[in-house]
Amino acid sequence: MVSFIRQKPLPFLYLLLPSTPENRAEPSQSGGFAPASKGRISSGDCGLRPKLAFIAITKALVLPLRAANSWDIAALNEILIEKDYGASFPGYRILDVGAYNGDTPLFFAAYGAEKVIAAEPAPDNYALARKNITDYPYSERIELLPVAVAAIDGEMTFHLAPRNPQCHTLSPTEENAPYVTYTEQVKVPVWSFARLVAPSGWEAIDLVRLDCEGAEFPIILETPPDVLKKVRKWVIEYHADPQPLEKRLRELGYAVQRVKDFVLTGIIWSEEVPPFPFQKYGYLTPGTRVLSGDWTCIQRIFCPGWVLHGTGSPH
Numbered sequence: 001m002v003s004f005i006r007q008k009p010l011p012f013l014y015l016l017l018p019s020t021p022e023n024r025a026e027p028s029q030s031g032g033f034a035p036a037s038k039g040r041i042s043s044g045d046c047g048l049r050p051k052l053a054f055i056a057i058t059k060a061l062v063l064p065l066r067a068a069n070s071w072d073i074a075a076l077n078e079i080l081i082e083k084d085y086g087a088s089f090p091g092y093r094i095l096d097v098g099a100y101n102g103d104t105p106l107f108f109a110a111y112g113a114e115k116v117i118a119a120e121p122a123p124d125n126y127a128l129a130r131k132n133i134t135d136y137p138y139s140e141r142i143e144l145l146p147v148a149v150a151a152i153d154g155e156m157t158f159h160l161a162p163r164n165p166q167c168h169t170l171s172p173t174e175e176n177a178p179y180v181t182y183t184e185q186v187k188v189p190v191w192s193f194a195r196l197v198a199p200s201g202w203e204a205i206d207l208v209r210l211d212c213e214g215a216e217f218p219i220i221l222e223t224p225p226d227v228l229k230k231v232r233k234w235v236i237e238y239h240a241d242p243q244p245l246e247k248r249l250r251e252l253g254y255a256v257q258r259v260k261d262f263v264l265t266g267i268i269w270s271e272e273v274p275p276f277p278f279q280k281y282g283y284l285t286p287g288t289r290v291l292s293g294d295w296t297c298i299q300r301i302f303c304p305g306w307v308l309h310g311t312g313s314p315h
Contacts, residue, residue, distance in 0.1 A: 088111055093114055102128065150219060208231045209235045216237070242261075249270045257269045
């Protein structure tokens with residue numbers, strides 16, 4: 001079981017809409033912003049389609065969001081209400097691949113992360129993320145990079161969907177074709193996951209979030225094992241059959257849990273499994289070698305596919 005903890009919604013979470021004629025919102029008594037909803041976040045809750053909305057991540061951190069032609073508000077619902085990425089990150093060192101408008105890096109920093117290195121290649125998303133991050137003191141703990149992340153270094157064509165900025169991608173999929181129109185292309189620098197990890201100097205990475213519209217597959221499947229195993233916890237949004245990702249992570253010694261599954265998209269939580277001590281004979285770790293003798297029975301019952309390490313003899 002992956003030890004992420006979901007907590008209750010923040011009691012002070014509101015969708016705040018500018019009370020202007022442009023947004024057709026009724027002015028509040030204070031003349032400022034009118035609280036439109038509490039709990040699940042949706043611009044539809046209040047019957048409005050404003051150009052700009054504001055969301056409180058904490059009482060001191062209020063983000064301006066695109067309320068039309070974007071996933072900004074729904075993304076905050078996933079982060080703050082559904083707790084897709086967890087709820088507390090004390091002292092964490094985090095890599096955030098697909099920083100979008102800066103919401104997740106700010107969320108991680110606001111809830112305790114020591115350092116967040118975030119990557120966002122789309123020019124429109126990067127510009128908004130940079131503004132959002134630099135407007136708050138958390139910027140000292142966030143490094144924002146205008147790069148895509150995949151398995152290899154280089155430059156690639158990045159496909160843009162202006163009406164669906166959450167779907168910008170290196171690799172458009174057939175699944176997106178019916179409801180996403182990619183009308184623009186730009187060349188973007190691409191870093192391998194190993195290159196993203198190297199400059200940090202971190203021997204261990206507490207959390208990696210991947211929301212990179214398909215690039216999660218080359219990252220997980222093609223990055224060398226010694227690089228991947230620096231990561232203690234993964235939160236991965238997948239955009240195709242996730243079984244190859246799950247298989248690879250299990251082979252590397254991670255527990256894997258699919259916490260959301262909408263056929264070809266969803267979220268995986270994965271966390272490293274510590275060695276399991278087994279009396280004086282050694283310890284067990286995930287592997288493929290079959291044990292012999294009496295240990296075979298124990299292995300099959302408790303730890304299928306695991307390997308005994310150590311010099312002791314079970315006989």
